[in-house]
Amino acid sequence: MGSPALSQAFNSNWVVGGGGDFHSCKRFQESCLGSVSVGLGADTRFYIGRIRRFRICRSYISRSSKSCAACQDPISSSSRSHPHGYQTAEKESALILMRHGESMWNEKNLFTGCVDVPLTSKGVEEAIEAGKRISNLPLDIIYTSALIRAQMTTMLALTQHRCMKVPTIMHHETEQARTWSQIYSEGTKKQSIPVVKAWQLNERMYGELQGLNKQETAEQYGKEQVHNWRRSYHVRPPNGESLEMCLGRAVTFFKEHIEPQLLSGRHLMVVAHANSLRSIIMYLDKLTSQEVINLELSTGVPMLYIYREGNFIRRGSLVGSSEAGVYAYTESLAAYRQKLDETSKDG
Numbered sequence: 097m098g099s100p101a102l103s104q105a106f107n108s109n110w111v112v113g114g115g116g117d118f119h120s121c122k123r124f125q126e127s128c129l130g131s132v133s134v135g136l137g138a139d140t141r142f143y144i145g146r147i148r149r150f151r152i153c154r155s156y157i158s159r160s161s162k163s164c165a166a167c168q169d170p171i172s173s174s175s176r177s178h179p180h181g182y183q184t185a186e187k188e189s190a191l192i193l194m195r196h197g198e199s200m201w202n203e204k205n206l207f208t209g210c211v212d213v214p215l216t217s218k219g220v221e222e223a224i225e226a227g228k229r230i231s232n233l234p235l236d237i238i239y240t241s242a243l244i245r246a247q248m249t250t251m252l253a254l255t256q257h258r259c260m261k262v263p264t265i266m267h268h269e270t271e272q273a274r275t276w277s278q279i280y281s282e283g284t285k286k287q288s289i290p291v292v293k294a295w296q297l298n299e300r301m302y303g304e305l306q307g308l309n310k311q312e313t314a315e316q317y318g319k320e321q322v323h324n325w326r327r328s329y330h331v332r333p334p335n336g337e338s339l340e341m342c343l344g345r346a347v348t349f350f351k352e353h354i355e356p357q358l359l360s361g362r363h364l365m366v367v368a369h370a371n372s373l374r375s376i377i378m379y380l381d382k383l384t385s386q387e388v389i390n391l392e393l394s395t396g397v398p399m400l401y402i403y404r405e406g407n408f409i410r411r412g413s414l415v416g417s418s419e420a421g422v423y424a425y426t427e428s429l430a431a432y433r434q435k436l437d438e439t440s441k442d443g
């Protein structure tokens with residue numbers, strides 16, 4: 097059977113979080129945290145027939161062989177007209193949002209903000225687990241923050257992806273950096289996934305709270321004050337950014353750089369932070385400044401959106417290890433996974 101880690105990936109599933117009608121933070125949270133209670137929108141489409149086919153192939157893909165068929169992305173090596181070589185059945189793109197795995201300051205319960213700390217070993221495991229959960233979804237570009245916890249999460253998650261592509265960090269800081277990081281083989285480029293780092297996706301800058309213990313700060317300033325600093329939309333922590341300010345940069349970046357990619361049919365993942373993602377989700381789900389207060393994101397839990405005709409449709413979060421969640425696939429995502437299955441059978 098080969099790698100247990102890899103075969104587990106074949107079992108990973110999505111729990112459906114509903115269609116475009118969703119606006120409740122509580123239900124969002126339940127979905128993110130793994131509850132199987134689901135809300136289905138009228139526009140949710142199911143591909144139950146395909147699920148049986150998904151079960152067929154769980155053969156081991158050799159991750160070490162460089163020349164096997166499984167090493168080629170089956171979709172991007174087909175002849176259809178997607179930016180990376182294929183066209184989806186209907187014009188839609190997948191967008192995965194993911195908060196980084198647990199960091200060493202999450203573990204210590206310290207305000208972190210823009211302090212650049214790495215993952216704990218639990219965070220490493222969360223990132224690998226998240227990678228298994230997204231291993232059957234198409235990915236053309238990844239956006240991460242400029243902070244190491246998001247980048248570690250990205251790289252660890254990508255070790256599990258069935259497309260076998262290599263995540264490659266783009267260095268466009270200067271002309272020289274761009275030139276010096278060029279790839280000169282078209283074939284190798286096709287086997288790479290560009291990873292774009294953007295400071296605009298960084299965690300909200302927590303000002304003078306950075307490095308303070310959250311519990312001790314609540315004892316000193318009162319629970320309500322600290323809750324306002326942490327969760328309100330308008331209130332700024334001392335000399336730090338409010339969520340509103342964080343949204344100003346993160347959502348502007350999203351609109352200017354990420355949405356055009358989705359519009360052109362590319363499938364994306366954004367790996368960022370609790371508050372930069374809260375602000376992006378606020379925009380995607382049209383949450384009010386009151387509703388966003390209750391929005392909590394767990395570390396290392398991927399969330400799937402479908403972008404179709406200018407709308408973002410939230411599909412849910414990956415949990416558990418049964419096949420049922422394949423319901424979350426749309427026709428084009430199901431087709432992608434089917435191709436992966438066929439290629440791994442051939443390989």
Ligand SMILES: O=C(O)[C@@H](CO)OP(=O)(O)O
Pocket residue numbers: 202206207208209210299302326370371
């Ligand atoms: O400390 C931070 O940077 C953030 C995320 O970990 O904390 P909070 O949940 O308080 O926004």
